[in-house]
Structure formats: C-alpha cells, structure tokens
Amino acid sequence: MTHSDAPYSATTFAVDPIGRIESDYPDKFGIPRQPGLAKAARATLVMLPPYDDPLTIRGLDAFSHLWVTFIFHRSPSRWTPLIRPPRLGGNTRVGVFASRSTHRPNRLGLSLVELVAVDTSQGVRLQIQGHDLVNGTPVVDIKPHLPWADTPDSNQAGYAEEPPDTYPVRFAPQAERFLDSRRDGNSLRELVVQVLAQDPRPAYRKGAEQRTYGVRLRDVDVRFQARLTEAGAMLLYVTELVAGSS
C-alpha cells in the first residue's frame, strides 16, 4: 500500500476561487433551475489573481461551451439527506445526490454555459450566456465541453426526462414603456421573458393567484403575477418594472 492509498476519510481539501461571476441575477430568487433555460442571461466570469494570466485560457476561445464548477456561496453549509425538487411539485422528496439542489454537501455547483467572448485587455474576462449564476458566485474550476465525452449514447433521467414547462409572458403598458426607455430594452425584455416563462414562484404555488411577486434582473425590480387567460391557460403577467439598485 502506497501513501496515496492510505485512508483519507478525515482529509479536507482546500478550494480557492479562481474567478468570480458578475451577473444579471443579483438575487437567488428567479434564477432558472438549470443553465441554458434562459439563454439571454449574460454574465462575466472575471478571473482572480494569480489565475488572471491570459496564458491560463489560451485556446479556450475555440470552444463554444464550458463547464463551470462553482460554490453555492449563498446556500448554508448545512445539508439534509432528502430535498424536495421543484420538478416534483415540491411535495415529493428525493436524495440530495439524486438532485442538483443548491443545499448540498460541499456546496459545489456545475453549470454548462456558452462562451461568447474572451477579453484579455486587462486580466481575463470571459463573457458567458445561458447561465444560472447569482452575482458574486465564486468559480473554482473551468473545463472545456467535449461533445463526444459529455454526451452518453443513451440515457434515462429519472424524474427530469424533459425540460420544465414554460408559460407565455405578457407586459403591462407601464412595463412596455419602461423597456422602450432603456438602452438595454431588447435584451432585458428577452431576459424577463425567459426567466418568467419558467414560473419562478415556489413549487407549491402553481395556479393563478392574486399575489404579486418580485424578481430582480440586472438593476430592475420585475413585478409579476400568474394569471389565467379567458381560455383558462396560465400566463405570467409583468405588472410593473421599477429601476432599483443592483
């Protein structure tokens, strides 16, 4: 038995951030439950010293997608064996390792994101999109996506075989005027639609109701309700957009 085969169950490994996320999502609430569900979501992965040497990412711009390993830094370090995935309506419990819950041992997250641009004019800044990362997220690793290694020939995905349902999104006149007044109105509209289409309300709220919810996207408070159409279908209705602090 060599030293590296020795028991190490008591070993703790130290993980240092190599970068930090600057993102459209100032808060956890509203963030799509997987990356790729809101393709309009943009962010910058800012490399931290000493990892901000442009050599560290040489050749990365030839890859379209990256795996980002990060820390769920706003989740508590406590964990429980069972969690309630939103996909199951918030009532059924599955094991924490059978889910991608943010409340998990080691608080490690994994997201597949699209790499849009690389800026090495001052340190290293990676422009990414289609992410699900809250502002300030510490990144601990980046790896290139390899389609032939990362796509199984066949697969089964338990309770999550398909992407979640999405709903239509409509805007009140005030919200339309607000978007028209913004330089980033088009991309903000796209982001609001993609985020609300997922119905970000808690899982046990799945019918239409009177209550107004708020989600922050960029520097904007997005206030919305779940409503029923005359035909009885649900949609998400943006009642108001309010400029706030980011």
Next chain:
Amino acid sequence: MTHSDAPYSATTFAVDPIGRIESDYPDKFGIPRQPGLAKAARATLVMLPPYDDPLTIRGLDAFSHLWVTFIFHRSPSRWTPLIRPPRLGGNTRVGVFASRSTHRPNRLGLSLVELVAVDTSQGVRLQIQGHDLVNGTPVVDIKPHLPWADTPDSNQAGYAEEPPDTYPVRFAPQAERFLDSRRDGNSLRELVVQVLAQDPRPAYRKGAEQRTYGVRLRDVDVRFQARLTEAGAMLLYVTELVAGSS
C-alpha cells in the same frame, strides 16, 4: 452591498470527500484520457459516513448517468498556466483552463459515468462503468445527468472535436492462456482491449518501437508493445499478462 457581495478572493472553501472510488485502475498510467472511452472499466463508488445514508441517493437509480466531481489526489497541488494536451502530440501548449489536465488549480476533476447498480445492503455502494478514475479517488459530489440541460444545441470543441483514434489490440499466446485461466477473463480482456486501443503511451511516442510498456489493470500487469502490421498500420500487442498485487 450585502455581506455576501463582499470581496472574498482571500476565502478558501473546505471540501470533504463524500465517497471513495474502488477501481480497476490501481495506477494513473493507462487510464483513458476521458471517461466513456473504456466502457468495460468498472468501479464502485463507496459513500463515506455520514453520506452513506441510503436516503441521500433516493431516486438516483432512475438515472442512467452521473456527473462525479472528484479530487485528482495523486496530482501535485502546484499548477502552471500552460499544459501540453496529449491530443496535440505533446508539443503544443494550451491554457490549463482550456484543457482537462489533471495538473490544475484546486485539482478538481469531473467525469460522466454510467450508473449500473445501487447497493444499499450495507451503507451505499454505487456500481459505475465507463469511468476514468484511479483507485482511491476521493469523490466530493454526485449529480444526476440531465440530457436537456447538459447537451448544447450546437457546439465547437477546439482542438478536440472528435474522440481520439483507436488501434487494434492483439494478444500473445501466453496472454490468451492467462485470460482463459481467469474467472474474470472476458471482462478483463474487454478492459485490456479498450485501454490499449487508446495507445496509453506518452504523447511523444506515437510510432512503433521496441520498448515494452506495462500498465496495471485490476491485479494484473499488462505488458505491451506498439507494433506495425505487414501493411504498415500500428497495433498494440500484449506480450504478457502477469498476476501481481493490486
């Protein structure tokens, strides 16, 4: 600015193993350079206390594939900005974050593996295959694979668009007899073929040569050479199989 937006570049996160790998690969040498390249490779992921509660994996058996996040515990903690990927012949250097090199900051690895069986008769033991994990590897997270979230619509994969080339594998008579004598002869043969087909020699050795190499698989020393056929094509030739200690 809330406390969680505060700078944390000095923060180090602690990561504890949740499990440990018992694997067909006692050594680093010979392990395929991505998971899935040797589908015959079997391993057991043994959950460690307190994560060995069967509740933690409830529902996991309905997923066919898992993402395993682990520590490259046999790689040094030192890193360099540039590495030489075997795919580029060992001469061209790319950034460490444009590769999946084992020599990287935080030593974090990520493998997509197939889940074959779940045993909760005593603690939790997950049977996996198609892995690339050396025996004793500390596992720090498990997440289910979600095809719709983990497969980009389109992608580019830089210098690694396709799986690496593979080569034919042939066995000397002694090696054939050795396999015939083993209870696990069939699965061992399959594993030897899949591992050698990748040509596990160092990247700068790519022609046929006299030298005999050795790779350990399970408890067996596999001795092999690269040879040329009469037509001038390369193959990997198993000169001898020797029972050794695992």
